[in-house]
Amino acid sequence: ASVPNIDDLAARDAVLSYVSNNRCWGLACAREMTIMDITASSAFHYNLETCTEKRTAVWIHEPYTGQVIDSADRGPSPKPWDVLVVPPNPYREGQVVVEVPHSARIVNCYDCATMGRRRCWSCFGNGEIRCNACNGTGKILELESGSENQRINVPPGPKACYQCGGGGQRRCVVCLGPGQLPCKTCLARGQLKLSLQLTVSWKMYKSDRVVERTAVPEVLIRSVQGRVAFDEEKAAVWPINFFPDEAVNHASRELLDEHRARFSAEKTIAQRQSVRMVPVHQVAYVWRNYRGFYYIYGHDNLVYFPDYPQKTCCGLTEILTCSIQ
Ligand SMILES: [Zn+2]
Ligand SMILES: [Zn+2]
Ligand SMILES: [Zn+2]
Known part of the structure; x- marks a missing residue:
């Protein structure tokens, strides 16, 4: 009923403006063709959006430096799904990380x-490591060129290692002596704050289907403006079962089933389904020895004409002059 009426005049206007927008296509066909028949129909674009929420909880620890501890002393800790976290916008993806109330406690650093x-991992707590200049012996053999000993052919004798002063050990360069390092886990505080961290994430999934019975490609129906015939938003919608076109009901059932199966690990928090209606007119034409169909779709009378007979540049096959320079 809401399909706009397209008469012969409108059908010709649409094809003329479509052909003139394609530089160099011959216009004669669009001007001269005989319009035999116009068949009106509707294409439907069914859309389904499912918004889900997922919650995961993990125990985390951080150094205890005197921060406020919301422990079980203040009340029982709620279960992850009972923690109140409201999505800022259900139709937008996002994530929030919160501490589960009353889950925190102080524990000794493990x-x-x-x-x-x-x-210290370097000196194993000794504070010292073996001197690598003398290999821990505290002595080195040194050849002094031009020394008196060498001149009188006395073999060089051991000398005290000047790296470690003869002790064979050197101070650890990692801990600088005490043999211990501050604990990184607790920042040297000795205690940790343990708490349950809840990650709440929201996702949105979209599926759509085009119900179209002419030769107009689905991509054109998806991209063109249509009229909203049905729009529904709920925590969880039921499949459409009242649409005059059974294929739309079927698409709704199938996509809802698919979403339910695919996102069963997440909780559905909002769902939206809608049907857009796009008018499609199939026009049968005859021109010289050509006969076929073209299509007028959408509310702005766009044209889909896959086999326009004068597509060759400047109508060369038709010996016509180019009308657009
Ligand atoms: Zn040494
Ligand atoms: Zn050390
Ligand atoms: Zn520690």
């Missing part, structure tokens, strides 16, 4: 057993 310090 890395340093509350000491705040750990044994």
